[in-house]
Amino acid sequence: MSDSTLPASGVALATPVRVAVARKRRSKRMRTLFPYLLVAPAVLYLLMITLYPGAYAVYQSFFLVRFNSWTPIGFENYADLFADREFWAALWNTLVIGVLALALECFFALMLAYFAYRDPWVQGWRIAFLVPMLFMPSAVAFIYKLAFLDGRIISDLLMRVGLISENLAIPSSIWLSRATLILADVWQWTPFLFIIFVAALQGQDEEVEEAARLDGASWWQIFWNISLPLMRPVIAVALVLRGIDITTMFANVFIITKGGPGGATETISYFIYRLGFKSFNFGYASAASVIMLVITIVVAQLVVKRAFRSGRT
Structure with missing residues (x-):
């Protein structure tokens, strides 16, 4: 029977059914899109503060920028950077300070996580280990500048106990200046790795440790031969996150050493700051930031891929 032969009552019944089906489809579509609508403002905000500045820096790196004067120069900024000894020195300083700081932070964080995971007394004071991370980086830098440079508090204490005979010449010593930056970073950011490592230990299967304990393994043997290999991917990701953060170390360098002595503590972030906001060579600074990115x-991709491949094997 064709639609033209349907009685009027049939048409009246069909219309509400179609409306109900349409509403059901719209409601299902809304349920699917609703989570995306909730996170859309945050995603747009992150894109505005990360993607746009990055794209703008890449674009700016192909120009000789002097305030409002933009002169296209192609890849000249990049060519000059690869021939710039100060750029390579800043990369080397960032590598030295970053590797030493990461090694110390990883060691202390693993030790603290081991005892906080096993020792009941340390577990009760776990929250105290997180206090340094709550300080602003600039505040920590001023504290260490006062203790090591301006106030000479550390030098006075060492002289009182007879370990040294004169004040530490930190401003004129390359390794003492680097050690001050490393110590400030280790003190503040070891808790970050500590949180991640404790969570990784607590997430491991207790039956594996119990089996090893029944076989006569000590707590240290269990940690070294079982817990630590299982934590390898987590450690790699944590170190990559901290490594990325160390490459942007600026507050400590700016407040404590100003890149001295002789540029020995000038990291890549301070090098970019000096080019952009002291020399006003914004195109050159943008090229340096792009290369560092x-x-x-x-490096982060290689480290993470290697760690996860090792974890599977």
């Missing part, structure tokens, strides 16, 4: 991404 590429290096960071490549």
Whole structure:
């Protein structure tokens, strides 16, 4: 029977059914899109503060920028950077300070996580280990500048106990200046790794440890031969996150050493700041930031892939 032969009552019944089906489809579509609508403002905000500045820096790196004067120069900024000894020195300083700081932070965080995971007394004071991370980086830098440089508090204490005979010449010593930056970073950010490592230990299967304990293994043997290999991917990701953060170390360098002595503590972030906001060579500074971004991404990708491949094997 064709639609033209349907009685009027049939048409009247069909219309509410179609409306109900349409509403059901719209409600199902809304339920699917609703989570995306909730996170859309946050995603747009993150894109505005990360993607746009990055794209703008890449674009700016192909120009000779002097305030409002933009002169296209192609890849000249990048060519000059690769021939710039100060750029390579800043990369080397960032590598030295970053590797030493990361090694110390990883060691202390693993030790604290081991005792906080096992020792009941340390577990009760777990929250105290997080206090340094709550300070602003600039506040920590001023504290260490006062203790090591302006106030000479550490030098006075060492002289009183007879370990040294004169004040530490930190401003004129390359390794003492680097050690001050490393110590400030280790003190503040070891708790970050500590939180991650404790969570990784608590998430491991207790039956594996119990089996090893029944076989006569000590707590240290269990940690070294079982817990630590299982934590390898987590450790790699944590170190990559901290490594990326160390490459942007600026407050400590700016407040404590100003890049001295002789540029021995000038990290890549301070080098970019000096080019952009002291020399006003914004295109050159943008090219340096782009190169550092590429290096960071490549190194992070290699470390994470190697760690996860080792974890599977």
